[in-house]
Amino acid sequence: MKKEFPQKGLDLERIKKSLEVGNNYISEDAVFLGYPQSTPHPLGVxxxxxxxxxxxxxxxxxxxxxxxxxxxxxxxxxxxxxxxxxxxxxxxxxxxxxxxxxxxxxxxxxxxxxxxxxxxxxxxxxxxxxxxxxxxxxxxxxxxxxxxxxxxxxxxxxxxxxxxxxxxxxxxxxxxxxxxxxxxxxxxxxxxxxxxxxxxxxxxxxxxxxxxxxxxxxxxxxxxxxxxxxxxxxxxxxxxxxxxxxxxxxxxxxxxxxxxxxxxxxxxxxxxxxxxxxxxxxxxxxxxxxxxxxxxxxxxLGKNGFKKILQDLIRLKEYLIQKLEEKQLAMVISDPGTNMVCIHFINTNNGLLPEQIEKKYVLDGFYIKYQEEEIVCYKIYIMPHVTKKSLDNFIKDLENTF
Structure with missing residues (x-):
């Protein structure tokens, strides 16, 4: 049934209950990886x-x-x-x-x-x-x-x-x-x-x-x-x-x-x-x-503040790449030296991750031309809400999947 515009205003407590915040991408168990967004800086909020x-x-x-x-x-x-x-x-x-x-x-x-x-x-x-x-x-x-x-x-x-x-x-x-x-x-x-x-x-x-x-x-x-x-x-x-x-x-x-x-x-x-x-x-x-x-x-933040944040994020990204390559889970398609990496997963269904992994980590596969063939890749952004522990959980899920 489609939502109708109310004739009478709803009870305030009912509205507040409907607007309660659920889980978001701060959770270390299911971290948001696929897009360049994060919890904002506290000062900005x-x-x-x-x-x-x-x-x-x-x-x-x-x-x-x-x-x-x-x-x-x-x-x-x-x-x-x-x-x-x-x-x-x-x-x-x-x-x-x-x-x-x-x-x-x-x-x-x-x-x-x-x-x-x-x-x-x-x-x-x-x-x-x-x-x-x-x-x-x-x-x-x-x-x-x-x-x-x-x-x-x-x-x-x-x-x-x-x-x-x-x-x-x-x-x-x-x-x-x-x-x-x-x-x-x-x-x-x-x-x-x-x-x-x-x-x-x-x-x-x-x-x-x-x-x-x-x-x-x-x-x-x-x-x-x-x-x-x-x-x-x-x-x-x-x-x-x-x-x-x-x-x-x-x-x-x-x-x-x-x-x-x-x-x-x-x-x-x-x-x-x-x-x-x-x-x-x-x-x-x-x-x-x-x-x-x-x-x-x-x-x-100034220039130094932005640089420090990026250096920390890049170190985390390098840790992720190291783990993926050590365990032969993925190959790096593009690593521009920033907090982002484009990768292709090995030993999967044409490079596609299972749907539950995509949903859990908010990852979307896409086709890209690489060495004269179309392959499925995923983009991963290491943003301030991402931790080493959350990346370890991601690696563990991949190992269990493959």
């Missing part, structure tokens, strides 16, 4: 609880305003400045989003309007499905899926070939979606080499390029474990999407979108109820509490 009661609405973008801002808007502005500096350009525009999908749609929306027409979007087979949504919404029909290399990165030789092939039939504007932390493999596209290739092609053929970086997974990982230049250090990177509710340990829903200064003008629309004010976001109304939680946790 505290800040969110404190500010959610004020129900403050953030409409618009605050990085392009010189006027006096109230406290929460000022904190969001500072947050975007901090993140811009982390990614190579402190003079960026941007705002706190609902997550990576919104950020990817924003980047591709801006790129499409920036180029206006006759544009081709290039991605790989590993690219997140939100990019497909964006192409559908923007009615981008020229789409190329570039093969990935054995290191699960965009194949740069194929990228060049496909750009020149499209150029030969009159297409001169290209949106390139690069990923920093593919959901399935954790690997990153070589943005530096891609940027260099695009520079050479622009010089030679006067082709125009826009790189959007999907860093929902890796945006709060790679800057803290690598000294390499990142994102806005590269000429053609115009926008980036990051997810604090993944590797930033912020409560859902918290994403961040950033772009080069002034690029949001390509999607701005006037707010009819506020004179001279333009809306340069996708969803307009946003919770102030998410922005403040991000500001608080990021300032509390």
């Amino acid at each position: 505290e800040i969110l609880a404190k500010y959610i009661q004020y129900n403050e609405n953030h409409v618009g973008t605050f990085t392009n305003k010189n006027m006096q801002l109230n406290m929460t808007r000022q904190l969001e502005k500072e947050l975007i400045e901090m993140m811009g500096q982390l990614y190579g350009d402190e003079d960026v525009d941007g705002y706190v989003t609902s997550g990576g999908t919104e950020g990817n749609i924003m980047g591709i929306w801006i790129a499409r309007n920036f180029f206006e027409d006759n544009v081709c979007l290039i991605k790989t087979d590993l690219t997140h499905q939100s990019v497909d949504k964006a192409c559908n919404l923007m009615k981008i029909s020229e789409i190329i899926n570039i093969p990935y290399t054995e290191k699960f990165q965009m194949n740069i030789n194929s990228l060049k070939e496909n750009i020149l092939k499209k150029f030969s039939i009159g297409i001169q504007k290209f949106i390139i979606v690069c990923t920093v932390g593919y959901t399935m493999t954790g690997t990153i596209d070589n943005v530096e080499e891609i940027n260099y290739l695009l520079q050479e092609l622009e010089k030679q053929y006067n082709i125009k390029f826009y790189i959007h970086v999907d860093a929902a997974i890796g945006g709060l990982v790679f800057p803290f474990i690598s000294d390499s230049e990142f994102a806005f250090k590269y000429k053609y990177v115009y926008s980036i999407s990051v997810d604090p509710h993944k590797m930033g340990y912020i409560p859902f829903a918290s994403g961040i979108f950033m772009c080069r200064k002034g690029m949001q003008k390509h999607i701005e629309v006037p707010i009819k109820y506020a004179k001279t004010v333009m809306d340069k976001t996708l969803i307009s109304s946003r919770s102030a509490a998410s922005a403040v939680a991000c500001w608080g946790v990021f300032n509390f």
